Amino acid sequence: MCYLLIGNISALMSDDCMEPLVNARLRVYLPDGQYPKRNNPKTDIFYGPGQLTKAQVDAKRDRLLAEARLDERGNFRLTWEQLHLFTEPLELDICIHHMPEQADIRGLETNYHLSTVIPQWTRSGQRYVAAYAYIIPVESWNQIRANYGTWVIAGTVRRLHTREGQTQLRLEAYNAGNHRLLGCARTDEQGRYQLRFSKKELTSSLMLVGEPREQLGPDIYFKVYRDKQLIWEEDPRTAMMPGRKSVAPCSTININIRESTFRKISGYVPGWLSNWAVAGRKSSLVDH
Incomplete structure (x- = not known):
């Protein structure tokens, strides 16, 4: 059976303005059986992402299920094959390499845990489809952008x-x-x-x-x-x-x-003032 997870990852720049996480990578991991108590599919969107150390990222590498790059609008599509229907949570992390305005993309790589969720799978033909969206709060995005200067x-x-x-x-x-x-x-x-x-x-x-x-x-x-x-x-x-x-x-x-x-x-000199000065000179020449 094929699974398709679609969605968007963006960040708040202010109370009414957002920007997509362009070219960041979204990673989905199989669960390890230990879920933070605060992770809830209905409330996780209000929490800021938690930064992961390199050791934490390496420790979950064997559980990586799928990975995809976000497009210029922050949208993503993740697919994978699985024999059974998922009823347990999945871990979603984001990996950021650089910001769009940075000319040198060989910068700092940072990883963040977004949430642990149970997707609401819907069967469509020969696959199961679910959607997921995450908005990084402005306070957290301030900190992340500060790290990248x-x-x-x-x-x-x-x-x-x-x-x-x-x-x-x-x-x-x-x-x-x-x-x-x-x-x-x-x-x-x-x-x-x-x-x-x-x-x-x-x-x-x-x-x-x-x-x-x-x-x-x-x-x-x-x-x-x-x-x-x-x-x-x-x-x-x-x-x-x-x-x-x-x-x-x-x-x-x-x-x-x-x-x-x-x-x-x-x-x-503003345009109207320049025109006035030229007209004045012409008038003076005619009078003379």
């Missing part, structure tokens, strides 16, 4: 007064410590964005792979562009405010802009 910032760009989400804008995030560009992102049709960067974008090693969560993140401020035109620039001192100083690996930052407000930067 990576950040993801999500939010919405809105007009200050209308509160409408602004589409097709480009955001640039800067490190206030050295004014170095950390990363770029574009807003979608609702004005939402996701911006990612790693410790390689920082000139100093604020966080090293494997170091504890207490390491500090960068202090950041933003610039917002429509096409190539700068429409909003924050004062770098904004980076000293709460929510911008030492940003956590998973952060939510919403930006409210007033497009009528411009700051003079590097000889930049």
Whole structure:
């Protein structure tokens, strides 16, 4: 008899924003008869994953039943052959090699126990099918991202007064410590964005792979562009405010802009002001 387990593994970046575990590996193990009391198929989704040591992973290698890589949406399909119907729990673990924004994928490999569950198998033709989903809580995902020295910032760009989400804008995030560009992102049709960067974008090693969560993140401020035109620039001192100083690996930052407000930067002149200046010069020449 063939068994098919399908589902999704994702992580919370904020209360209303998730990201998939791209290219992580999901492993399913036969049970060993010892199940943690807290593991319950109906409540396990509310617990964070428990990190496993290399020795713990090696100890259960002989019980490995199936393994699959998660796709770009965090979806997976696991199949295996078995002679009898499973009525006992299965152990599900996840193996993470690197984060998507890391250029060097030869990084730290970490393993986590997700849950011990009894799938609700349904017979479909010559196979049994079940589904499973797991969402990593934001607190746990913060810690995991901290171990890899990576950040993801999500939010919405809105007009200050209308509160409408602004589409097709480009955001640039800067490190206030050295004014170095950390990363770029574009807003979608609702004005939402996701911006990612790693410790390689920082000139100093604020966080090293494997170091504890207490390491500090960068202090950041933003610039917002429509096409190539700068429409909003924050004062770098904004980076000293709460929510911008030492940003956590998973952060939510919403930006409210007033497009009528411009700051003079590097000889930049807003389009309407430039047109006014040209028209003024033409009028002066005609009068003369």
